[in-house]
Amino acid sequence: MNEQIVILDFGSQYTQVIARRIRECSVYSTILRYDTPAKEIQRLAPKGIILSGGPASVYAEGSPKPDRRVLSLGLPVLGICYGLQILGHFLGGRIDRGLQREFGKGTLWVKKSSPLFRGLPKSIQVWNSHGDKLTKLPKGFEPIAVTENSDFAVVQDLKRHQFGLQFHPEVVHTPQGRKVIENFVYHICGCGKEWTMRNYVGQAVEEIRERVGEEKVILGLSGGVDSSVAAALIHKAIEKQLTCIFVNNGLLRAREADAVRNLFGRNFDMRLQYESAASDFLKKLKGVTNPERKRKIIGSTFIKVFQAAMKRAGKAKFLAQGTLYPDVIESVPIAGNPAALIKSHHNVGGLPKNMKFELLEPLKCLFKDEVRLLGEELGLPKEVVHRQPFPGPGLAVRILGDVTRERLRILREADAIVIEEMKANDWYYKVWQSFAVLLPVRSVGVMGDERTYEYTVAVRAVESKDGMTADWVKLPSDLLERISSRIINEVGGANRVCLDISSKPPATIEWE
Ligand code: XMP
Secondary structure (H helix, E strand, O other): OOOEEEEEEOOOOOHHHHHHHHHHOOOEEEEEEOOOOHHHHHHOOOOEEEEOOOOOOOOOOOOOOOOHHHHHOOOOEEEEOHHHHHHHHHOOOEEEEEEEEEEEEEEEEEOOOOHHHOOOOOEEEEEEEEEEEEEEOOOOOEEEEEEOOEEEEEEEEOOOOEEEEOOOOOOOOOOOHHHHHHHHHHHHOOOOOOOOHHHHHHHHHHHHHHHHOOOOEEEEOOOOHHHHHHHHHHHHHHHHHEEEEEEEOOOOOOOHHHHHHHHHHHHOOOEEEEEEOHHHHHHHHOOOOOHHHHHHHHHHHHHHHHHHHHHHHOOOOEEEOOOOHHHHOOOOOOOOOHHHHOOOOOOOOOOOOOOOOEEEOOOOOOOHHHHHHHHHHOOOOHHHHOOOOOOOOHHHHHEOOOOOHHHHHHHHHHHHHHHHHHHHOOOHHHOOEEEEEEEEEEEEEEEOOEEEEEEEEEEEEEEOOOOOOEEEOOOOHHHHHHHHHHHHHHOOOEEEEEEOOOOEOOOOOOOO
């Protein structure tokens, strides 16, 4: 088992950020619900425990409380914000409603030496976000650092290796917070730097081999980051026992199907079953303009095509999926926890429940950035590992109105120009998504001496952390100019280009 730090989640919007910061220190971390029994935590043999922040007040009725035995397991504990208040509450301190809410940037003055602040200056910039504060120290604790509003901004009990921070070391607004976290995991918990994707490959390959044995595995390969990395990893473990099914739904970007066949079929020498199903999809989409209907039709057609493909692939015991850690973390259902509201918006499971497979999900404990590192470790090219997200229903949700072969051609050509220019000008990997959209609007233009009456292409480029909110990207005007003139000159059927300057919310990233 990996050396690990357990994070008890009290509903903070930053809990996953804490977990990622720890992993960036090459130490494995696991997020558990705040009320996970101490016995269960003990079974994982963690090297330390972090109590996350949270929106509640410790004295409020129904506020989340841990199993109090967690504090007497003899393990190092770091309470962050609400976590500090939990320490105070359970260990004999007192918490008061702060007379002044402390929110935003502040300065922390370190008054006493502490292993948490090893190598840090006497004052650092920190990020606060709390209303309540500790006003009486718990037994055995001493104050270490203060802020303008709090005498007990950092407290410690060195004997029991328990620490509390009023500020958030995990967020970027605490520029040296990373060092505080490193000090906790390396010097207080004694973790080594064992969690690396190089080590994970070996470990995951072993686990996959052991679990799969002589059985067969099927994986739906979309060409996106997650399914590609899952395919490469499983293939490394069991080679020809894995069959990847790639469905060409006719709604893919230019050269995409060939790229997948070349990379996985040829370079990796995987057993790749290519399903050419464009006409099935296009027939069903004929005349359909309603976005939701389009999505439903594509979803159900995909299931049919995939089921038939699986039959042809032969009997398999396992179905592999590129599920990631954020999809499996249970959110804490308390008011004020945004993570409780934002939950799987798109990642529709897809396949019907009556299909009898065991799921193989080798990326289930990884964050997206780790999946990319893993992909690099497995030898996947940058274009795959760092590619922008692409929606399951493909270009159909970027063609407003009727989806026909001709309109797909126009969009594909325009989109290829957007991608090419974004890459050539070093913008592609800097943004979340950049693509073309084909509008149902035709307008008048002149080409040479001829009057034209053709379609309009919209260009959309957004930056985002997770797709939930997004800002439009202020691309340089010479790049926009190049994209526009190339589309108008090179793509038959389009004579006008617009730029989408809406953010999400209220707009969405995709147009349908
Ligand atoms: P919206 O348009 O809702 O998109 O702002 C947010 C993010 O999700 C992607 N997206 C999808 N991904 N299947 C997917 O796997 C889908 O049906 C789907 N629809 C939208 C979108 O590209 C953006 O990154």
